[in-house]
Structures are given as C-alpha cells and as structure tokens.
Amino acid sequence: MAQTLETLTRHSATLTSIRGIVHTMKTLSAINAAPYEHAARSIEAYHQTILQGFAAFAFRTGGIRLRQDDALEHLVIVFGSDHGLCGNYNEVLAEVVQQHCGSQTFSKQRLLCIGAQMNDALDDQGLAPEVVLLPPASAEGIGRLAGDIVTRIDRFSRGQPLHHLAVTLAFTQRGEHGMREPTIQSLLPLSPSLLQPEKQWNSRSLPDYTMEADALLSSLIRSHIFASVFRASAEAMVTENSARLALMQQAEQSVDERIEAVEGELRSVRQTEITNELMDVIIGFEALKKKKKPQPLDCGSKNSL
Template sequence: MAQTLETLTRHSDTLTSIRGIVHTMKTLSAINAAPYEHAARSIEAYHQTILQGFAAFAYRTGGINLRQENAVEHLVIVFGSDHGLCGNYNEVLAEVVQQHCQSQTIGKQRLLCIGAQMNDALDDQDLLPEAVLLPPASADGIGRLAGDIVTRIDRFSRGQPLHHLAVTLAFTQRGEHGTREPTIQSLLPLAPSLLERKTHWGSRSLPDYTMEADALLSSLIRSHIFASVFRASAEAMVTENSARLALMQQAEQSVDERIEVVEGELRSVRQTEITNELMDVIIGFEALKKPKKRVVSEQPQ
C-alpha cells in the first residue's frame, strides 16, 4: 500500500528522534564504562600487593597447610544488571550459575544477587536469592557495595572456620577480542597456593613483620576478600556497559538503514507528486492551445 507524503515525513521524523536517543545511550554507555574500567585496574594492582603479602607471610612463617574438607554451607554471590538494554547479559550468567549450583554436593546453598534484572533471570532458572542488592550507581559506589558484601560474608561465617565455608563469585568479565565471559570464581575456602612457602625469595631483603601472626593473616584474608569482591563488581559494571554499547551500536545501524529506506520512499513519492503536478499543468496548457470548434446551427427550411 502506497504511503502518503505526510505519513512518510512523520515516519522519517520519528526515526530521526529514535536515532538521537540511541546515539545518546551509546555515548553514555561508553562514558560510564571508563571509570569502572579504571577502578578494575586500580583494584587489580592493590590485589597484587595483597597476594605479595600472602607470599611474604608464608615465607616468613614457613608456610601453612590449609585444611581441605567439604564445606558445610555455600554462598554464591551473583553480579548482574539493574537496568535493561544490555541483551541477554543476565540470562547467560544465570544459566551458568544454575549449572554450577547443580554440580555442587554441598547441603545448604544460599544466593546473594546484585541487580533486579539479575534477580529476574535467576528466578527464571528456579533460583531464589535470599537478598537482592543494588549495583553501584557510579565507580565511587563500588567500595560501598564491596564493604556491604564483606560484612554479609562475615555474618554468613558466624565464627565458623574458613574451611567450613564456601563462597563463590559469579560475574561477567572481559575476554579476548572484546568478548564477554561468564566467570565462576571460588573465594572461600582459600586456595592452598596462597600460603605455600616459596623456596627462593626474589630479593635480598627478606620479608618480616612485627604484628601478631594471627592478626596479620586475618587482615590479609579480609583484604583479599574485599579486593576480589571489588574487582568482580567493577568487571560486572564494565561488561554491562560494553554490552549495552554493542547493543546500541546495532540499534543505531538498524535505525540508519531504516531511515535510508524511508528517505528513498520519501524522495520517490515527492518525485511522483511533482511529476503529476507537471502533467496537470501540461495537459491544461495543451487544452488551452487547441482552437475552439465552431458550432453551426441548421436553419429550418
């Protein structure tokens, strides 16, 4: 069905407005991702310092053999999105979490969810988090969220030994060539490699400490947990914004293609109307050029 010039013009204006909105969303996604990426790099450098602290503690103390037993309780912390327009970002991670929970043999499992959209995706997988937290609204809020989660882990432990607890972080991190990868990272129990003593220290200055060993180890473990949670949250926000950016780029391309089609139809309709108007003028002009025929009336005999 042929569309009128007015309809096509209105359609073109609507598409142009939509393109402006999509372009704005794409720009905001690119701008928002930068502070989170900077936060992820910063906490990674801090985390490396904590890991060096573990190595120094183990070298000075002589290494610690961590007890390896089946954990009594398992806490899974899932980092997702609180906003839409990021494709199947939450659904993919929810499927990975569901597979991870099914593979565990631990009796009691508990979930802590970050993001309302992630909560909906987990609900589709028949997983019910016991609490839903808001993701950080800015890079400054990552520390607040990480501190809140560390406090909840402390409540979850309730003074139990670390080898009785299992804490897992589930988040999406950046992969190679701009891809995104759902990641399941074990946080507790501590990996035995953290407190293995190195046979050779790579410096002439041997490590030493003056505070009590138990207090120092407790501080290192808490800092390790905080840095791991902080990094997972920052990576989740970076990949969420990159997913939204990729989706907005696809939407912008689709809108541009649609605008090109509508503008082509608009030019065609305009040309048709101009042609019809010219034909009317030409036909009218030709009609005026023709001489009028004389009407001869017959006289009665």
C-alpha cells in the same frame, strides 16, 4: 498520495529521533565504561600487593596448612545489571550459575544477587536469591558495595571457621579480542596455594612483621576477600557497559539503514507526486487552449443578408 507522503515524513522524523536516543545511549556507555575500567586496573594492582603479603607471611612463618574439610554451606554472589539494553548479558550468566549450583552437593545454598535484571534472569532459571542489591551507580560506589558484601559474608559465616564456608563469585569479565565470558570464581575456602611459602625469596631483604600472626593473617584474608569482590563488581560494570555499547552500535547501524530506505522511498513518492501535479497542470493548460480557440465565420450566411 498525500497521505502516503505524510506518513513517510512522520516515519522519517520518528526514526531520526530514535537515532538520536541510540547515539546518546552509545555515548553514555562509552563514557561510563572508562572509570570502571580504571577501578578494575587499580584494584588488580592492590590485589597483587595483598597476594605478595600472603607470600611474605608464608615465607616468614614457614607456611600454614589449611584445613580441607567439606564446606557445609554455599553462598553464590552473582553480579549482573540493573538496567536493560545490554542484550542477553544477564541470561548467559544466569544459565552458567544454574549449571554451577546444580553440580554442587552442599546441604544448603544461598544466592546474593546484584541487579534487578539479573534477579529476573535467575528467576527464569528457577533460582531465587535471598537478597537483591543495587549495582553501583558510579565507580565510587564499587567500594561501598564491596564493603556491604564483605559484611554480609561475615553475617553469613555466623562465627563458623572459614573451611566450613564456600563462597563463589559469578560475574562476566573481559576476554580476548574484546569478547566477554561468564566466570565462576571460588573465593572461600581459601586456596592452599595462598599460604605456601616460596622456595627462594627474590630479594636480599627477607620479609618480617611485628603484628600478631593471627591478626595479620585475618587482615590479609579480609583484604583478599574485599579486593576479589571489588574486582568482580568492577569487571561486571565494565562488561555491562561494553555489551550495551556493542548493542547500541548495532542499533544505530540498523536505524541508519532504515532511515536511508525510508528517505529513498520518500524521495520517490515526492517525485511521483510532483510529476502527477505537473501532468495535471499541463492537461489543464491544454484543455484551456482548446476552449479559447476562435471559431471560423460562415461566409454564406453573411452574403444572404
């Protein structure tokens, strides 16, 4: 009985320690998600400015018709996690990427992966990324990662025209009602709608520019690529922390339920042990009372003397 009580006490202490760790992880996930969410909102506002720049450029120049030749090479950039404790976050996106790559007919496909856990998930799907990068450790690192990816896209192009390249972003973004959904977003070739002029400019001040048209268009395209990559990385970090937070909440609830069950069993065992000890004391006391009871004198033997 003493061994059982000792085991339950040790089990309860272990579960309490685990609950402390889970609560800490839940708190960190909630704290870490806020800066990434702010970064995602900020880059979205910046991206809207870039899209307005495309619209102004197209209105001023009368529109540009992009070539729609079939792309020769395909680069898929997959944003995942570098740490665990986020459920099937990486596996769900890896399955979507595998389906997307399998449906394409490019002569050559390459994968660029962000996150070691995502690399393992892609490997399970039979996909082998050429490059694996570390995800940003903070919101400030998103810009550095996005700049690195844009540079790698430039190297990947090797001076080819943009219509010869296909670049796809694969990431998890926030959906409705707090849900998460894997997303496949085409980045290159550029969508023809970007450079289609609006029929009517909603302002009395008509757009104009003083830069060379080619230089301005090149700057707009590079800013569009950077903002799209930045947003994908920020959304991936927001949803990763959201997935970890949800998982830690479930784990905390499960640990609480287990602690309550163990403590109930511990109280029952402790009460049983106390009852048994009291019974031992009572039985011992009754035995001592019987042992000390005085014996009656034999009168017949006394008179004979």
